[in-house]
Amino acid sequence: MSDPIRWGILSTGNIARQFARGLAELPDARLVAVGSRSQEQADAFAEQFDVPRCHGTYEALAEDPDVEIIYVATPHPFHEANTRLCLAAGKAVLCEKPFAMNAAEARRMAADARSRGLFLMEAMWTRFLPATVKIREWVRNGAIGELRMVAADFGFRAAWNPNGRLLNRELGGGALLDVGCYAVSYASMLMQSAPEEIAGFAHIGETGVDEQAGMVLRYSGGRIATLSCAIRTAMRHEARILGAGGRISAEPFWRAQEAVLTVDDEDQRVSLPFRGNGYCHQAAEAMRCLREGETESPIMPLDESIVIMETLDRIRAQWGLQYPADEA
Ligand SMILES: NC(=O)c1ccc[n+]([C@@H]2O[C@H](COP(=O)([O-])OP(=O)(O)OC[C@H]3O[C@@H](n4cnc5c(N)ncnc54)[C@H](OP(=O)(O)O)[C@@H]3O)[C@@H](O)[C@H]2O)c1
Structure with a gap:
């Protein structure tokens, strides 16, 4: 070793x-x-x-x-x-x-x-989990045919603490940045491009941050992602990936340990547990890059992190949600 x-x-x-x-x-x-x-x-x-x-x-x-x-x-x-x-x-x-x-x-x-x-x-870290790797492989290899839609929801009901990181605007509070970013990143990973058009609604609560939100993102070729997120509403944490010839589902998608591929109404359930609490897989990729002299991971490249932040900016702009960092 x-x-x-x-x-x-x-x-x-x-x-x-x-x-x-x-x-x-x-x-x-x-x-x-x-x-x-x-x-x-x-x-x-x-x-x-x-x-x-x-x-x-x-x-x-x-x-x-x-x-x-x-x-x-x-x-x-x-x-x-x-x-x-x-x-x-x-x-x-x-x-x-x-x-x-x-x-x-x-x-x-x-x-x-x-x-x-x-x-x-x-x-x-979601991108490096064995179940997510398998889902990417299915989509890339055409297991569900042409990709048409992605739906992903991630929301939970946090206790009311206006000073804590989740609800405090000064600490970057809000559902979109905390958990909506998983859904946006998941759509980006599968669609492999930036959305052409975005429509979204949020409930901005009394601390001035989004407590829940729903978004529709339109990609090239009419592909669509419907995403939701919340920090004050408990939701299912499911992703559904719909193609012309089948579908894939994973729940909870952001810490998936199994995935279901459905083609011709036949379900193929695959169990792919992560190691430990799952956080080692991203670390292993970072270490692989360091050992091989790579300064970026092809699985989570910097240009894509930038595109995801641009998408989050575009969504927030529709709500008029600004943070102190936006004034810099
Ligand atoms: N990947 C995941 O599954 C996952 C899960 C949860 C959170 N996150 C992300 O990880 C980051 C931290 O989240 P967390 O839940 O770990 O937060 P947390 O429990 O509040 O911890 C944040 C830590 O940051 C440090 N810090 C520096 N300046 C701070 C400030 N002004 N106020 C509060 N803390 C400050 C503190 O450490 P010291 O006192 O030691 O300096 C604090 O313990 C967030 O960006 C979040 O989105 C990721």
Whole structure:
């Protein structure tokens, strides 16, 4: 086995913890450092996940000479600054979804990584799950004939906490950026292009962010995606992929462990569990890229992350939903 890839984790929140558990699934990965805004939080995280070095600032983590790649897991308004801090220190970066607050930020992040020749990828972990890989393969190989429609829904009812990340506009709150981005990214992955036209409605709640939304995206050739998302309404989490000769369904699509291919009313159910909590698959792809000298993953390329952010910008523009980052 080649030398392990040495990871750092930037922040100590919910998904940072999940990712640390996921990384432990990979024998060729080492979690060597964590960085937090507080030394106390970094120490506690390090103790829980057996991390050798804990830094009380993000800057110190970025400068840690033993770290090769940093996973950025802060709320979305900080993705650009945190990612670019790590890139400036010569580190590869895997950055949480949504990649940024808007397309302008995403473009700057991509340009920065490219100009430095460093690896950068959005942590859209769904794409790397074995069940999603199988679905892409079915669609690409024509198992459902010509692709015509994609439907995807992702919504849950979060507790009312106007200061928390989900509802607070300053922290990038709202359903579209939190979970709608999965649905938009899924449609992008399958349609392989940007939508030509978009129509959407949202309920903007009392904290000024979208609590639920429904969208229709029209792609070339009359292909259509119907997507919905919510942070205050419990929904099914299903994707339906409809072709001229059959259909595919997966639920929950964003953490799929099985998929059903239906052709001529015959169901073929395929079980493809992910490893551990599923977060290791994206990390394995980042490590493959690092080992093979690739600065972008063909499965989640930077240009597509930018197109997805452009789509999210276009949807938000219809609702008049602005964030502080849009004023920069
Ligand atoms: N892939 C997935 O399945 C998944 C799931 C959940 C979330 N996410 C994404 O991951 C990101 C983080 O979400 P999360 O649920 O982990 O959030 P969280 O539990 O609130 O944790 C965010 C962490 O970011 C750091 N942070 C830096 N500046 C902050 C600020 N001003 N306010 C609050 N926290 C700040 C904090 O770590 P320190 O105190 O240590 O600095 C905090 O613990 C979001 O972009 C979200 O979309 C992805």
